[in-house]
Amino acid sequence: MLKKIKLNFSNPHIGSNPKYKRMNKEYAVGLDIGGTHITAAIIDIVDMKVIDFSLHKESFDSNLPVAEVMTIWEKAIRTAIENSKVENTTGLAVCMPGPFDYTNGVCWIKGQSKYEHFYGLNVRDLFQNQLKLSGDFPILFENDAVCFGKGEVFKDAENLSKKVMAITLGTGLGACFIDKGESISTGDLVPKDGEIYDLPYQEGIAEDYVSARGLIAGYFALSGKKINNGLELFNLAKAEDKVAIEVFEKMGEDLAAIVIPWLEKFDADSFIIGGKIANASEFFLPIFNKKIKEAGSAINVAVSTDNEKAALLGATSLLYTA
Numbered sequence: 001m002l003k004k005i006k007l008n009f010s011n012p013h014i015g016s017n018p019k020y021k022r023m024n025k026e027y028a029v030g031l032d033i034g035g036t037h038i039t040a041a042i043i044d045i046v047d048m049k050v051i052d053f054s055l056h057k058e059s060f061d062s063n064l065p066v067a068e069v070m071t072i073w074e075k076a077i078r079t080a081i082e083n084s085k086v087e088n089t090t091g092l093a094v095c096m097p098g099p100f101d102y103t104n105g106v107c108w109i110k111g112q113s114k115y116e117h118f119y120g121l122n123v124r125d126l127f128q129n130q131l132k133l134s135g136d137f138p139i140l141f142e143n144d145a146v147c148f149g150k151g152e153v154f155k156d157a158e159n160l161s162k163k164v165m166a167i168t169l170g171t172g173l174g175a176c177f178i179d180k181g182e183s184i185s186t187g188d189l190v191p192k193d194g195e196i197y198d199l200p201y202q203e204g205i206a207e208d209y210v211s212a213r214g215l216i217a218g219y220f221a222l223s224g225k226k227i228n229n230g231l232e233l234f235n236l237a238k239a240e241d242k243v244a245i246e247v248f249e250k251m252g253e254d255l256a257a258i259v260i261p262w263l264e265k266f267d268a269d270s271f272i273i274g275g276k277i278a279n280a281s282e283f284f285l286p287i288f289n290k291k292i293k294e295a296g297s298a299i300n301v302a303v304s305t306d307n308e309k310a311a312l313l314g315a316t317s318l319l320y321t322a
Contacts, residue, residue, distance in 0.1 A: 027051065027084070028091040028319045029077055030312035034144065034276075035062050035097065035114035035171030039308045040076040042084035043316040045091075048154055050309055054084035057308075062114040066121065070130045077131070091138035092127060093315040095147035097172055098195070102141040113213070114171060140318040145174025146183045146194075148274045150317050151310030153181055162269040165262065167255075168307070169277035170230075173197040173207040175259075177266050189266045201258055209254045212277065218247040234280045245283055252284030256291035263292075263299055274304040274311075 026046055032039040042054040056079040060072045081089070097115075099108040105124030109115045124139045133139070142150075149166030153159040160181045168174035175196040177184045185194030197207040208214055212230040219227055219236075223243045227233055236244035263271060271292075273281065281303045289301060304310055 027086045027089050028093055028316045029080065029089050030093050030095070030316040031073070031077070032095045032144070032147070032308055032311040032315065033073075033097070035112075036060070038073055038076045039312065040080035041309075041312050042080055042086050042089065043093075043312060045316055045319050048313055048317070048320060050312060051084045051086060054080045054086075055308070055312075056080045056083060063116050066117050066126070069115075069118075070126055073127075074130050091140065091316075091319045092131075092133075093318050094123075094127075094139070094141045095144045095311045095315040096123070096141050097144045097174065100141065100143070102143060105139065105141055112172060138319065140315075142315055142318055143174065143176065143194075144168055144311060146176040146178075147311045147314030148174070148304070148307060149176040149178050149272065149314065150181070150183065151312065151314030152272050152274070152304060153178055154313050154317060155310060159270065163267060164270045164272060165259070165266055165268040166272040166274065167196070167259070168275035169210065169255075169273065170275040171212050173210045174275070177262075177268075184266075191262060196258060196262065199258060201254070206254075206258045210251055210258060214254075215247055215251060215277070218250060219243060222247065230277050230280070234283075237280065237283050248280055248283035249287045252287035253291060255284070256288050256295075260292065260295045260297065263297060264295075268299055270300045270302065272302050272304060274307040276307070278303050278307065 025044060028043050028045045030041050030043045037057055037059050039055065039057045042051040044051060056076055058072050058076045062069060097109065101108065106122050107115060107118040110119045127139050145166060145168045148168050149164060152166060153164060164178045166176050173196060175194065177190045177194050184190050191199060197205065199206045201209060215230050215233050216227055219225065219233055233244050233247060237248055285303065292299065292301065
């Protein structure tokens with residue numbers, strides 16, 4: 001059995017008072033929650049570093065009943081805390097896919113083959129009840145793509161002075177626009193809410209084509225064969241399956257067509273690709289880069305090599321003050 005969870009906070013104003021200064025080490029729980037996994041870690045929120053051995057991942061079906069999902073989430077948090085040897089944490093920062101009311105903690109995900117039972121529920125309250133936290137313990141939420149983008153900025157100080165567009169490729173298509181370290185989600189330079197997943201594209205929306213389900217549908221359309229996930233397609237491509245490679249290349253073309261107009265509008269200096277599907281970049285990045293160059297863009301394109309740590313750092317940056 002796991003020990004009783006230690007989530008005692010030392011100051012109820014952490015995360016809400018930007019002037020709060022830290023004299024000693026302080027730690028927060030960072031969570032990266034996706035459609036098929038949760039990754040938990042304990043973060044040093046003074047130096048913005050993941051504590052050694054604390055990172056723990058659980059894979060699960062997000063369409064399980066809410067109570068079962070919360071039990072899995074609690075296990076991930078408990079394990080991370082135990083492995084970190086940290087006695088007290090001062091906040092919980094959650095990287096969460098949308099649609100989601102990040103201020104109030106309410107989930108509005110619907111019709112995306114994930115978290116179907118969470119629609120309309122207050123996830124902050126669920127965490128509070130599951131972990132038996134006091135009402136003023138900071139539980140903060142941010143979009144998964146924004147967390148990823150902010151984490152990448154924290155990893156490379158040069159990005160703090162630049163305009164960065166970052167995307168996450170996985171069960172969905174996430175995006176964020178960051179200007180000098182600040183997430184931009186309103187105005188004419190970015191799409192509505194800073195999201196690109198629901199942009200009209202071909203016969204549907206962008207996410208229908210650039211996502212795991214887009215890859216699965218693309219492979220079925222060309223081969224008549226059903227696959228279960230993006231990893232299967234990746235393994236087929238590695239085995240030199242020509243159809244699988246063609247599907248990834250088509251996704252690279254689609255991704256370029258979707259993002260080029262916004263890279264230009266936002267006048268981005270850098271474009272960073274993350275998410276599970278980024279691991280297959282060898283198959284879609286060459287055609288993507290070709291399309292970018294054909295459009296006359298000299299933007300710096302990079303693929304993140306540690307998506308999860310970036311997301312966790314980005315989430316806990318909500319609790320960070322320099």
